[in-house]
Amino acid sequence: MADLKKEILEALHKVKHPGVGNDVVSLNMVKNLTVEQHKVSLELAFPSANDPLKNSVKKACAKAIQAVAGPEREVEVLATAQVSSGRKDNSEMLPGVKNIIAVASGKGGVGKSTIATNLAVGLSMRGAKVGLIDADVYGPSIPKMFKVEDQRPLLRKVNNKELVVPVMQYGVKVLSIGFFVHPEDALIWRGVLATNALNQLLSEGLWGELDYLVIDLPPGTSDIHLSMVQSVPVTGAVIVTTPQDVAVADAIKGIAMFRQDKINVPVLGLVENMSWFTPENHPEERYYIFGKDGGKNLAFRYDMPLLGQIPIVEKIREQSDAGEPSVLDEDSLIGKQFLELADNVANAVAERNAKLAPTQIVQITEK
Numbered sequence: 001m002a003d004l005k006k007e008i009l010e011a012l013h014k015v016k017h018p019g020v021g022n023d024v025v026s027l028n029m030v031k032n033l034t035v036e037q038h039k040v041s042l043e044l045a046f047p048s049a050n051d052p053l054k055n056s057v058k059k060a061c062a063k064a065i066q067a068v069a070g071p072e073r074e075v076e077v078l079a080t081a082q083v084s085s086g087r088k089d090n091s092e093m094l095p096g097v098k099n100i101i102a103v104a105s106g107k108g109g110v111g112k113s114t115i116a117t118n119l120a121v122g123l124s125m126r127g128a129k130v131g132l133i134d135a136d137v138y139g140p141s142i143p144k145m146f147k148v149e150d151q152r153p154l155l156r157k158v159n160n161k162e163l164v165v166p167v168m169q170y171g172v173k174v175l176s177i178g179f180f181v182h183p184e185d186a187l188i189w190r191g192v193l194a195t196n197a198l199n200q201l202l203s204e205g206l207w208g209e210l211d212y213l214v215i216d217l218p219p220g221t222s223d224i225h226l227s228m229v230q231s232v233p234v235t236g237a238v239i240v241t242t243p244q245d246v247a248v249a250d251a252i253k254g255i256a257m258f259r260q261d262k263i264n265v266p267v268l269g270l271v272e273n274m275s276w277f278t279p280e281n282h283p284e285e286r287y288y289i290f291g292k293d294g295g296k297n298l299a300f301r302y303d304m305p306l307l308g309q310i311p312i313v314e315k316i317r318e319q320s321d322a323g324e325p326s327v328l329d330e331d332s333l334i335g336k337q338f339l340e341l342a343d344n345v346a347n348a349v350a351e352r353n354a355k356l357a358p359t360q361i362v363q364i365t366e367k
């Protein structure tokens with residue numbers, strides 16, 4: 001039986017999850033494999049609850065097992081959803097949070113907050129427990145994008161400490177510095193005050209259990225980025241760029257920052273936003289307003305996944321301003337594209353957690 005178990009695992013090693021391009025064993029999806037006289041059963045733990053490829057991967061596994069286990073054995077493959085953790089242990093900050101995803105860019109205005117919003121809501125629509133921190137203390141835009149500008153988070157005492165209860169909207173727990181300060185006041189914030197604000201959202205937010213905590217960062221490479229990697233182990237970064245040369249050049253700086261030896265945060269992949277424009281009455285046409293494939297080529301050059309190409313769509317801007325993220329309209333083309341992006345990010349996290357050691361908090365010793 002032990003030999004057969006080994007053979008089954010070898011066969012499963014060849015079954016790829018087409019969405020990720022890696023096999024189910026390397027992705028750590030195979031759980032509780034039991035081999036009996038008349039039956040083989042296993043659990044396949046998918047990285048998200050509504051993985052659209054669930055049935056095809058399940059079937060491919062059953063077929064591969066049947067081929068080695070023989071027709072006389074019944075094969076049972078049970079699909080479960082289990083988001084893997086990119087954390088080392090449970091004693092650090094945010095003990096209930098499995099994965100921390102930073103959304104960053106080099107250049108401003110490329111669509112970080114739009115991507116972070118639709119990513120967080122999309123992951124939640126797929127059944128994950130999700131939180132979102134707006135770390136852009138200079139220009140917080142998440143409250144508006146979630147239509148919660150007028151809300152104020154409640155405080156709750158836990159173990160004698162006052163904690164801030166995130167605002168729940170579209171299935172996502174949200175905290176933003178925008179809930180606490182007047183926009184004009186935020187503009188004059190400097191270094192220490194700004195980094196303290198992010199630390200407070202991290203350490204004083206009542207986040208509870210989360211599969212993913214998405215952090216929407218300000219543009220560039222600032223004190224806030226450094227403060228973040230010193231406060232929490234960031235599972236991975238998602239880099240947003242437009243196809244334009246200047247945006248791509250700045251994205252490279254962003255990637256370089258996360259990849260620095262001292263920081264060492266894996267880059268999960270790249271999102272190319274504003275990839276092209278298609279007029280509504282000419283759906284067959286594409287106008288490459290900011291250039292063509294700049295982000296796609298960068299992903300190829302740096303050997304990182306292209307997590308999505310999101311076109312320029314008037315509706316994205318309108319829905320964003322109205323506080324109704326486009327992904328909510330899951331039957332629309334753009335809704336589907338954002339959901340695919342969320343799936344790609346979930347898969348990239350699963351792959352990262354299967355392959356790489358948990359990220360460490362950055363220790364910077366001042367001289």
Ligand SMILES: Nc1ncnc2c1ncn2[C@@H]1O[C@H](COP(=O)(O)OP(=O)(O)OP(=O)(O)O)[C@@H](O)[C@H]1O
Pocket residue numbers: 105107108109110111112113114115136139141217218219273274310311312313314316317318320321
């Ligand atoms: N694909 C898109 N199609 C149409 N409009 C978009 C798209 N992506 C973003 N926008 C719009 O562009 C503007 C800038 O986007 P957003 O605020 O997400 O960028 P950002 O990178 O977070 O900016 P900042 O650097 O200021 O934080 C917003 O008005 C948003 O609605």
Ligand SMILES: [Mg+2]
Pocket residue numbers: 112113114136141216217218
């Ligand atoms: Mg922003």
